[in-house]
Amino acid sequence: MSKGSEKASPGFLVWxxxxKWRVAVDRAVAPLGLTHAQYALVASLYGMQRRGERPxxxxxxxxxxxxxLYVSKLARSLETAGLLERTRDPRDPRAVQLTLTEQGREQTLQAIKVVQGLLQQLLAPLGGLDSPRAREFTRDLATLLxxxxDPLATDSESDKEQS
Structure with a gap:
């Protein structure tokens, strides 16, 4: 643990x-023509499509x-790049469905491999991706997510304590 991190708050460390993760992923997927946010979108879409969803x-x-609104903007840019298709949902004309193109699947698979390598590096101090500590860390992150x-609830709770 770095000296500055020992006394840092959990919120600061999460930030x-x-x-650190966003910057590393941005740099890693840039050669594939993606940003971290675009990667999050196409990798999620890839996983959902593998489960038979057309979200x-x-x-x-x-x-x-x-x-x-940000997803809409990202989807438009990814469509322009030829990585995904946007179509109207036949069941709901207001909804837009997303599907990776063949090029999008290939690029996403390359990006997933690169990001998995980063994840291995990140989790190495915990024993690696498949270690008990990494699984516990993942559960803790899911619990926190x-x-x-509710920022307003925090204010009202501190008001009660001061009364």
Missing amino acids: RLST SQRRLADHTGLEP DAPL
Whole structure:
């Protein structure tokens, strides 16, 4: 652990780790013509398609945690690059479904391999991707992601404590 990290708050460490990860992924997928956000979109879409889903932009936004408007912008740029197709959902004309093109699948598979290598590097201090510590870390991250965060609730809780 670096000297500055020993006394840092968990929030600061989460922010630093997420920034470190985003920058590393951005650099790793740039030669493939992708940004980290585009990678998150195509890799998620790839996984969903492998499970037989043809998600809407909204479903993909919910899955990735990205704003729907941002997903729409990313999808348009990826469509222009020939990596995915956007089509109207026949069941709901307001919804847009996304599908990777053949080129998109190939590029996504290359990117996934690159990012998996980064993930191995990141988790090496915990014993590697398949280690018990890494599995526990993954469970802890999932628990934190599932915990609701409401900035207004924090304010009202501290108001109660001060009364």
